[in-house]
Amino acid sequence: MASRKPAKKKPAQGHPARRSGASNVPFESEVRQALQPFKSSLFRHFHEEGQAASETRAALEGLTTLLTVHAQLRKSVDVKTLDPSILGEQLGHLTSLGKEVSEASAAILKHYLTFLGTTANFGGSVxxxxxxxxxxxxxxxxxxxxxxxxxxxxANGILESMPFVFAARELISWVGDGKPTTPAGVLTGATLQDAAGALGLFVKVDESAEVPQESEWEPEDGTVVPSLADIPRLSAYWDALIGTAMLRYQAPxxxxxESLSDALLASSGQGARLVKELIAEVLYSHILINxxxxxxxxxxxEMVAGVLSNAASSTPPRTEFALQVPSEDDLPAEQHHLIAGLEEVVPQVESLLRVFEREGLVEINEEITVPVALRSSLERALTKVSDHVLNDSQQDTDSDA
Incomplete structure (x- = not known):
């Protein structure tokens, strides 16, 4: 009986991405090669607790496919940046397969973009x-x-009764034909004291006074303050009037x-609505950024921004849970050490939310909700806050470089 010759063992060739010309898909090999230096850190970034390693690898394969298609559309490989116009075309194609596919792909790319940003590997500008x-x-x-x-x-019917509209009107009425400020638009001295009075804040201004360590949103009557920054409520509204171009500087x-102040004082019309929404937007962003x-x-x-975002959603948070310090029964044993910090943080979160409530920018009852007429204002404001954080992060990165 003839013996069969043993089959020749094929030489090991490794992963196709490591062999020149191994992939028939344009740019795939180049994308894999460009991602190689990030392989370990990318895995850690995409890996979630309790997730199987195979799922993480699948997500990274999905990312590789998305970046390969992105490179094909760009006609070049650059894994350190993403082109928004190309992304629009790419995700637009995926939408034809279903909204879920497009959203999942966008989420993967966003997670990758976050990786580039947090590891200082993003190759573009802020x-x-x-x-x-x-x-x-x-x-x-x-x-x-x-x-x-x-x-x-x-919308105007809702806005008309809001405290922040009343306060903004009081302040613009006080300005009248004009009030003296610095060229930067800052109120000082007796004028500052009068402006505070227009909002019902009866403080004393002494520019030589010591800067308070912690300024109350509404300082108690008789409080001595050195500057506008030490009267937070007035500072926020003054910033809102300047930020909406309702005030402009004409020396001194x-x-x-006039057109904008008239719109603020009006109770109807598109202009009246727009001005009030813009004031709300500046107030949201001013308070959070400060x-x-x-x-x-x-x-x-950050915690308040998260609460506000959820408060404007279809499932607003219940007040008793959002503003409650968890007990040991509420958390697993390995998280018990967080309770001490939360006991300090949660009251401060509530205090800041009460500031928004004071101005009518949020409602705190059984649930925490943002008035429907202000939700677009909040969304724009949160974008501004995100921009501020990104700029600060970029500056920190530049200073460390």
């Missing part, structure tokens, strides 16, 4: 990162904010823009 991040967030359906369409009449005064800039307060601002 504006490039911001534009791409915002686009992918929208495509991934990340924002929980629900802003239903409102007719101008309905800040003077009102909190972010205070030493040790970044976590407070």
């Amino acid at each position: 504006d490039d990162f911001k534009q791409t991040f915002e686009f992918l967030s929208r495509m991934a359906g990340d924002s929980p904010i629900v802003a239903p369409y409102l007719e101008d009449e309905e 005064n800040a003077t009102p823009t 909190t972010l800039q205070k030493p040790g307060k970044a976590q407070i601002a």
Whole structure:
């Protein structure tokens, strides 16, 4: 009986991505090669606790496919940037396969973009990162904010009764034909004291006074303050009037823009609605960014931003849970060490939310909700806050370089 010759063993060739010309898909080999230096850190970034390693590898294969298609559309390989216009075309094609496919793909690319940003590997500018991040967030359906369409009449009816509208009107009425300020639009001295009085804040201004360590949103009557920054409520509203171009500087005064101040005082019309929404937007962003800039307060601002975002969603948080410090029974043993920190943080989160409530920017009852007429304002404000954080992160990276 003839013996069969043993089959020749094929030489090991390794992963196709490591062999020149191994892949028939244009740019695939180049993309894999470009990602190779990030292989370990990418795996850690995409791997979630309790997730099987095979699932993480599958996600990374999905990312590789998306980046390969991106390179094909760009006609070049650059894994350190993403082109928003190309992404639009790419995700547009995927939408034809179903919204879920497009959103899942956008989420993977957004997660990858976050990796590039947090590891200082992003190859574009801060504006490039911001534009791409915002686009992918929208495509991934990340924002929980629900802003239903409102007719101008309905929106104005809601806005008309809000405390922040009343306060802004009081302040613009006080300005009258103009009030003296610095060229930067800052109120000082007796004028500052009068402006505070227009908002019902009876403080004493002494520019030589010591800067308070912690300024209350509404300082108690008789409090001595050195500057506008030490009267947070007035500072926020003054910033809102300047930020909406309702005030402009004409030496030596800040003077009102008549058409905009008239719109603020009006109770109907598209202009009246727009001006009030813009003021709300500046108030949201001013309060959050000012909190972010205070030493040790970044976590407070981030938590409040998260609560506000959910408060404008279709499933607003219940107050008793959102503002409750968890007990040991609520957390696994390995997280018990977090309770001490939360006992300090949660009251500060509530305090800041009460500031928003004071101005009518949020409602705190059984649930925490954002008025429907202000949800678009909040969404734009949160984008500004994100931009601020990104710019700060980029500056920190540049200073460390």
